Amino acid sequence: MNDKKTATGHSKSLFHSDRANDWCAGCGDFGILRSLEKTLTAIELSPDQVAVFGGIGCSGKTPYYLSTYGIHTLHGRVLPFATGAKLANPALTVIAVGGDGDGLSIGAGHLVNAGRRNVDLTYIIFDNGVYGLTKGQASPTLHYGEQTKAMATPSMLEHINPQMLALAAGFTWIGRGYAYDVAQLCDLMEQAIRHPGSALLTVLQPCPTYNQLHDKDWYAGKDLDDTTGRLYSLQDEGYDPLVPPDAGQATLDQKMLQCLGAAQQWDTRIPTGVFFHDLNKPRLLDPIAQRHSGFDIATPAQQPVCDKEGHPLACLDTHFEALSVRTRNIER
């Protein structure tokens, strides 16, 4: 465990930051932040091995509240920033966080391409159905006809299903947690971080200020006869998401169909846990490491540029030669 002692003698995570937090009381973000801090500590990473990239919105502020490399990027662009850092320095553990509007609306193109690239990073979408920081507009996961308190009229758009989108895009680890189930969330975060490809973890969370429809009571199923609540764990019911490294097409098809089935469930029974876990798909960093000269010697972050005198190390003789012409004397 990486702990640091505080003045009062309490053990605190090395990743803990004392910065004042300006999220609303009761916000699901707190559960996610706590889980992330616990997970990073539990898997014994050092703060200078971890870079947390945030999008824009309440969730995007997460990097400020962790003591590690924390990068608050642009709305929708968190994945390209994170991917650039990971490819240039693959030794970094890279985590991207952002809201559902950030990742599924303005950043949807990057989400799709991040899945396609299958770079080893973890993307956590804080899913609360609203744009909180701009005061409660409908976000892409809000369902058709739903009306949260700041909306003038019910939503006229169908929602986006993040699990389905992630599956189609090629994410190789797809999971869903709940902000207030910290034990499960820590487990999911650890799996996602350890997964060697692109991982998408969606975290359902109440927005106590703007989303009165999906509050803690709703997730607890207080409006239902069933007192176990809406949420259940796929793995508790024996769901096996794994596509092993040597799997054939039939296994892949079956696991994808299974993922689609689980992704479709909503309303009274909402699955959490791991939906899909594919170890069979190519990862961008593999061909890069194989094909790029010197990648095994120095990653882009470490690439030597100049000697001690500050002169270029690159030797371009052969490159120039290919573009050179030798003048010849022709006897007539």
Add this chain to the structure above:
Amino acid sequence: MKRHNNELAWRIGGPQGSGIDRLANVFGRAIASSGLKVFGHREYHSNILGRHSYFDFCISPDPLNSHRETADILVTFDAESLCRHLLTVADDGHVLFATDDADVALDSLAFLDARLKQDISAMFAQSGQPPTIAGLLEQVRHRGVQPVPIPYSELLAALAHECKLSRHQAGRAINTLAVAASAALLGLSNELMITELENVFGNDPDMLSLNTRAVARAYDFVAEHHNSASASQPWLHEQRKVRETLFINGSQSVALGKLAAGIAFQTYYPISPASDESLFLESQDPIPLRNGSHAAPLVLQVEDEIAAASMACGAALTGARSATSTSGPGFCLMTESLGWAGMNEVPLVVSLYQRGGPSTGMPTRTEQGDLQFAIHAGHGEFPRLVLASGDVEDCFYDAMQAFNYAERYQLPVIHMLDKALASTSQTLPLFRYEDKKIDRGESFSNNDPKATPVARFALTSSGISSRPLLGQDNAQHWLSGAEHDTYGQVSEDPVVREHMMEKRMHKLQQILDDLPAEEKLNIYGNETARFTIITWGSTKGAVWDAVKRMAQNDIEVRAIQLRLLWPFPTEELTTLLADAAPLVVVECNYSGQLNTLLREHIERGADHLLIKYSGRPMSGDAVFTALQEIHAGNGAPRRALHNPNE
């Protein structure tokens, strides 16, 4: 064959996909290997196959800086090329064309622009000639233009027989027949052509055999039918000592400059005319290093230019020398990341290949229309450095230097280029980079794990803080696109805001204080002359050539090429331009964007603004003519250069 001003202008036209680009390259290299200087200019449509493209080579024993708008020898094998360029052939020039095309009616040419058809029709209406290729040739014959009909069909049929190929397969060598026939007319040794063909087709024995035989046939044909034309061209074979010379285009030059600088990461999204550079860069793997190791930049094609700029930023944060390369429409998408890089003091290099805008504009044509955009791109105020290359050689050294600026001042650097530079290929002396200095800026180190997190944005008098990297030991820090304190934590405190704005924006003054004058501008011609031209970017070549010709005509002119466009070198220009009369501003755009900057910063605009916005680059000839008019007192305050035949 007569030359003008000791230069010979060679032009080949043909449909895209017919290989004229490749064969023009062979021809250019062959000419260069004879010891002559070559300046190549390429025009093409935004199209894969069939539309017209052409390639100019200006050839001279002396260094050349721009193309010519007239052709001393026009090489064609299709009717459309003949229609488009016949009127630009010099009075005593030669025209190679397909014998079979003589009866082609102009109306049958689907890709000929309606405007051009109208112009030609009007000409026919006056002359009474039939509206065919033969009629068109008749129109120029009285000017002394010499037609050189080439029976391509017969030559190809013979070639097919000789190589045991179908007529269709042999047809692929029509470009080689055309180019070789022109080379023979010029008196260029066929050995030089064949050596360069081996260079291009070395891996494909069948194509090499076909093309070599095509060269032989073309030379035989010319010897038999046009011996007089090739009788004596001693200037093509000036005896010189054997030496190496570069034959390189702007895209390649930029890529090699980046490699010399140690670029480790480049992103791009496909776009004309910028992508050539990224593709070339990627193909240069491996790069040997002087320490015995080797490396290669990671070149990545990504989903869009937003991702390209963001990803390059992400990589730069880890310490990799990072760049992205794009053109106007892509640069539009990069502006938010540019602002982020300014806010977070990220050394990001953006190679911006300007093309005709706005919107899709003219993807394969040139313009210097993005100067004001590059200077102002992004909302709010943040420092950036904008430098512009004027020629293919500048492209190399500027691309190399861009990384030094980016890391020294920790800001985005926009390296301005354009389509004209990208597709200009020319002979140049070998580039010397081994003794150039690499400047990685203020590095950060911390041996005390307890002294973290670190203040990434510590306030300093220069505005530049030492730069911790993502993944560096004991260097944990925050970064934010939101206004932030010295630790990178979001802050809306008014005093913090003021300090941070001052810190960042001070870099602009720091740059102006630090950089020597020669990194800000170049002066050419007579430095004491009052007649002053000021230009930036790829118009440099045309201006240099025009100044040279003015001097040959005993008119002393001074030309200034601005290299540093932002921060604007106000002080140097104020001094330099104090007694300028007349002041001529030359640039390829509509509004005179540099002129606007001059008015804004030194309160002195052009007496004569010389512009061009047709999507084609300026030539030395056109600028020279305009300068002569200005010198004679006939210059207009604003003069746009035109050429309907480009």
